[in-house]
Amino acid sequence: MANRRLAPASEQPASFAFSPENADWAKGQIEKYPEGRQASAVIPLLWKAQEQNGGWLPQKAIEAVAAELGMPHIRVLEVATFYTMFALEPVGRFWIQLCGTVPCDSCGARELKDYLHERLGAPGHVSADGNFSWLEVECLGACCNAPMAQINQDYYEDLTPDLLGTLMDDLAAGRPVKVGSQVGRTSSEPKGGADTLTDATLFDGSRVGAWRKRFEEHAADDTTSEGKSEAASSEQRAATDPKPAKPDAGRAAASSASDGPAQRSAGGEEPVKAGDKADAADATDSKAQPGHPTADAGATVARAEAAGAEAGTQSDLPRDEPPPQPLASGASDDLGPDDATPPPTAAKPRKTAPNPGAPKTEGN
Numbered sequence: 001m002a003n004r005r006l007a008p009a010s011e012q013p014a015s016f017a018f019s020p021e022n023a024d025w026a027k028g029q030i031e032k033y034p035e036g037r038q039a040s041a042v043i044p045l046l047w048k049a050q051e052q053n054g055g056w057l058p059q060k061a062i063e064a065v066a067a068e069l070g071m072p073h074i075r076v077l078e079v080a081t082f083y084t085m086f087a088l089e090p091v092g093r094f095w096i097q098l099c100g101t102v103p104c105d106s107c108g109a110r111e112l113k114d115y116l117h118e119r120l121g122a123p124g125h126v127s128a129d130g131n132f133s134w135l136e137v138e139c140l141g142a143c144c145n146a147p148m149a150q151i152n153q154d155y156y157e158d159l160t161p162d163l164l165g166t167l168m169d170d171l172a173a174g175r176p177v178k179v180g181s182q183v184g185r186t187s188s189e190p191k192g193g194a195d196t197l198t199d200a201t202l203f204d205g206s207r208v209g210a211w212r213k214r215f216e217e218h219a220a221d222d223t224t225s226e227g228k229s230e231a232a233s234s235e236q237r238a239a240t241d242p243k244p245a246k247p248d249a250g251r252a253a254a255s256s257a258s259d260g261p262a263q264r265s266a267g268g269e270e271p272v273k274a275g276d277k278a279d280a281a282d283a284t285d286s287k288a289q290p291g292h293p294t295a296d297a298g299a300t301v302a303r304a305e306a307a308g309a310e311a312g313t314q315s316d317l318p319r320d321e322p323p324p325q326p327l328a329s330g331a332s333d334d335l336g337p338d339d340a341t342p343p344p345t346a347a348k349p350r351k352t353a354p355n356p357g358a359p360k361t362e363g364n
Contacts, residue, residue, distance in 0.1 A: 004081040004082070004084075004088060005081075005088060006058075006059050006088050006089075007056070007058065007059075007088060007089040007090065011089070011090055012058050012059050012060065013053075013058050013060055014060070015060050016049070016053065016058060016060035016061040016063075016064050017064060018048070018049070018052065018064065018068075019052060022048050022049075022052055025048060026041075026045050026048060026068060029041045029044045029045065030045075030068075030069070038069045038070060039069050039070075039071050039075070041069060042065065042069060042071065042075075042076055042079055043079065043083075045065045045068060045069065046061075046062070046065055046076070046079065046080055046086055047085070047086075049061040049062075049064065049065055050086055050087065054090075054091075055087060055090075055091045055095055055152075056087035056088065056089060056090050056091050057080055057086050057087060057088055062076050062077055062080055063076075084097065084135065084137040084138065087135075089124050090126060090133075091126065091133045092126045092127055092130055092131050092132040092133035093130060093131050093132070094131055094132050094151050094152060094168070094171050094172075095132075095133055095134070095135075095151065095152060096116065096132060096133070096134035096135070096149050096150075096151050096168075097134070097135055097136075097137045097140070097149060097150040097151075098112055098113060098116065098134060098135070098136050098137065098147075098149045099136075099137060099138070099139060099140045099142070099146070099147065099148055099149065099150075100113065100136040100137070100138075101138055101139040103139075103143035103146040104139075104143070104146040104147040104148060105147075106146070107146040107147045108146075108147045108159070108160065109146070109147040111160070111161050112147055112149070112159060112160075112161060112164055113136065114161075115161040115164060115165065116134045116164075119132075119165070119168075120132050120133065120134055123135045123136060129172070131171075131172045132168060132172075137150075140155070142155055142157050144188035145157035145158050145180075145181055145185060145188060146158075147159050149164070151167075151171070154179045155179065155180060156177075156179065156180070156182060157180055157181045157182065157185070158181045158182050158183040158185055158191075159182060163182045163183075167182065
């Protein structure tokens, strides 16, 4: 990409002002936006200024647009330097904007750049006859027909160096040229023509009403003897082999809430049934009974956790012994309450080997 800089001072005009016709057009564009939002018209005004100035934007035109919209000059300059659709230097009569992004680059845009370099010179340079200048730009949105270029306001697609050269010769000579694909492609179809949806009746409107006609023909068939016999056969089959109705099939299963505590209380009854209370009070199946190993082991662990969680205290369990573990729920019932968790054993003093090099003292 070329640097986005203003043209040298030697090429800048001394002043710029919209023509009366373009000034009226600019006011119409500004009026499209609410009060205080006139800056939204900056791009169309810059485009019109470039068109009036022969295809490029001088510094005075940028300043004139800024004054028209009440914007700082730097804000309008930021827009003009960002979009490659605005030329900041003089251009030829035919300004070639060559797409150089990935789809076009993969399909031959590099060869087109080499051709333009050889024929016209560096980007931004105007040919000696004043007819051509070129610039590499970002994606122009015709990726299906890559490689392509925009010349003034028109797209030219499926280009090769030879086709581009012929196109430039015809433009310079004033001969008519074909806009769009240069290889006969229609729209963005494959080069060999469409290979899907080839039946024109799918999209030309000729099938409108086809379904209604089919239904009308089917209804007419029902009036014939064959249609009547088929209907009678269907009725007889339904009478002899009926299918069971399933009105709830596919519906979400919903349980009745009429016997809940809230509904019972609202009806003047006890919120909880007597049977439910009895079930909740039945402890015959509970394993957490006093004296049961599981209950005692759980109580031991709970006490140890409470002691360890108390702020400022430390466990008195020996550090060289593993902590007591609760028995599994399937432990033998022969164990008594005192056998569930073995008591911690006292730590044995560690014996150290004598150092033969140490000096002997009395008593050794």
